[in-house]
Amino acid sequence: MRVYLDHAATTPLRPEAKQVYLDHLELVGNPSAVHGFGQGARRLVEDAREKLAQAVGAHRSEIIFTSGGTEGDNLAIKGLYWARRDQDSARTVIISAATEHHAVIDSVEWLEKAQGAEIVWLPVDRNGVFDLNWLRDYLVENHHRVALITLMWANNESGVVNDIPAFASLAAEFEIPMHSDAVAAFGHIPIDFAPSNLSALTFTAHKVGGPVGIGALVVRRGTKITAVNHGGGHEFGYRSGTLDAVGAAAFAKAAEISIATLDAKAQRLSVLRDRIVATVAQLAPEAELSRGDAPGLPDNAHFVFPGCSGDSLLFLLDRAGISVSNGSACQAGVAQGSHVLIGMGYSNIDAASAVRITLGYSTTEAEIDALLEALPAAYSGAKKAGLTV
Numbered sequence: 437m438r439v440y441l442d443h444a445a446t447t448p449l450r451p452e453a454k455q456v457y458l459d460h461l462e463l464v465g466n467p468s469a470v471h472g473f474g475q476g477a478r479r480l481v482e483d484a485r486e487k488l489a490q491a492v493g494a495h496r497s498e499i500i501f502t503s504g505g506t507e508g509d510n511l512a513i514k515g516l517y518w519a520r521r522d523q524d525s526a527r528t529v530i531i532s533a534a535t536e537h538h539a540v541i542d543s544v545e546w547l548e549k550a551q552g553a554e555i556v557w558l559p560v561d562r563n564g565v566f567d568l569n570w571l572r573d574y575l576v577e578n579h580h581r582v583a584l585i586t587l588m589w590a591n592n593e594s595g596v597v598n599d600i601p602a603f604a605s606l607a608a609e610f611e612i613p614m615h616s617d618a619v620a621a622f623g624h625i626p627i628d629f630a631p632s633n634l635s636a637l638t639f640t641a642h643k644v645g646g647p648v649g650i651g652a653l654v655v656r657r658g659t660k661i662t663a664v665n666h667g668g669g670h671e672f673g674y675r676s677g678t679l680d681a682v683g684a685a686a687f688a689k690a691a692e693i694s695i696a697t698l699d700a701k702a703q704r705l706s707v708l709r710d711r712i713v714a715t716v717a718q719l720a721p722e723a724e725l726s727r728g729d730a731p732g733l734p735d736n737a738h739f740v741f742p743g744c745s746g747d748s749l750l751f752l753l754d755r756a757g758i759s760v761s762n763g764s765a766c767q768a769g770v771a772q773g774s775h776v777l778i779g780m781g782y783s784n785i786d787a788a789s790a791v792r793i794t795l796g797y798s799t800t801e802a803e804i805d806a807l808l809e810a811l812p813a814a815y816s817g818a819k820k821a822g823l824t825v
């Protein structure tokens with residue numbers, strides 16, 4: 437049996453979403469065309485927009501379709517930054533965190549290098565929790581220089597969940613737009629955009645059982661963002677490009693089911709996740725759950741195994757038929773510590789000792805049995821191999 441436990445990277449297409457996709461695959465008509473075919477495609481898009489708005493707690497006019505999370509983050513960050521700087525050239529500071537996804541980190545770093553932005557990294561503690569008090573103190577002194585704040589709702593590696601509405605209400609007190617990358621959170625924990633005080637929020641289809649290649653950015657009504665993609669003026673002028681009507685419909689179906697089944701799934705998967713955590717605590721008492729006792733996603737278990745290479749453990753588990761992830765990149769054969777763990781204060785060597793096990797809607801108890809059976813041999817093999825970074 438091959439066991440897939442890397443749902444945070446991408447989760448399998450839900451059968452219902454696949455059916456919607458297949459039902460419309462031969463759809464003819466560009467949703468921007470005024471004739472009957474175009475109108476049919478447009479109806480599909482608008483129906484998907486309405487369903488996604490409901491799923492995320494937004495208004496339909498606040499949903500902008502994108503190609504996925506990376507594009508949503510880029511559009512939100514660059515678009516908010518440019519719009520704010522155009523209104524007030526003194527606003528060049530972007531506040532973000534070192535544990536963000538690269539779609540965020542690389543966007544803010546590009547704005548720093550190419551556009552004169554100044555990045556202020558919010559302190560993150562050992563469990564991956566953002567420092568709200570620090571942000572309050574910083575804003576009291578410096579709010580007039582801040583263009584935007586971008587902080588993720590849940591971390592895709594550690595699974596830690598931050599209290600994003602608390603950060604967003606602080607940002608709102610100072611009239612600073614705040615964006616949140618909710619790619620890892622949406623469909624896993626409750627997200628309600630309307631009362632959140634956020635100005636923008638990113639989510640994507642393939643993390644909830646929709647197709648790869650479509651996502652959405654939620655932009656609150658009245659928030660100004662500058663377009664990144666120019667062309668036909670689609671998506672209220674924010675994101676030009678012919679819309680993927682079929683992908684949008686399948687995305688909406690996957691999102692709808694994810695939200696309808698969220699509580700039951702969280703309950704079922706957190707029991708399985710807790711089994712993994714308890715087994716690892718016995719097998720490797722020196723191992724740490726990276727988020728410690730901070731709130732976390734119900735379907736994520738991310739461990740640091742000191743002295744043991746995350747790559748070796750991943751490889752040995754994969755040989756035993758169990759696919760997990762380590763979150764760190766291997767460049768030119770040299771293990772690199774995960775930037776998320778380094779951002780949480782781990783050393784480079786410990787940051788290269790991580791393994792992330794993520795469960796999804798299709799995960800079964802038998803799959804977790806198989807993981808827990810394979811783990812002891814894989815762990816002792818990986819430990820013997822040692823660790824050099």
Ligand SMILES: Cc1ncc(COP(=O)(O)O)c(C=O)c1O
Pocket residue numbers: 444445503504505506507509537539588591592617619620640641642651
């Ligand atoms: C937190 C987070 N943000 C952004 C992305 C990028 O999303 P996409 O793959 O849809 O471009 C990912 C994907 O892994 C993610 O986990």
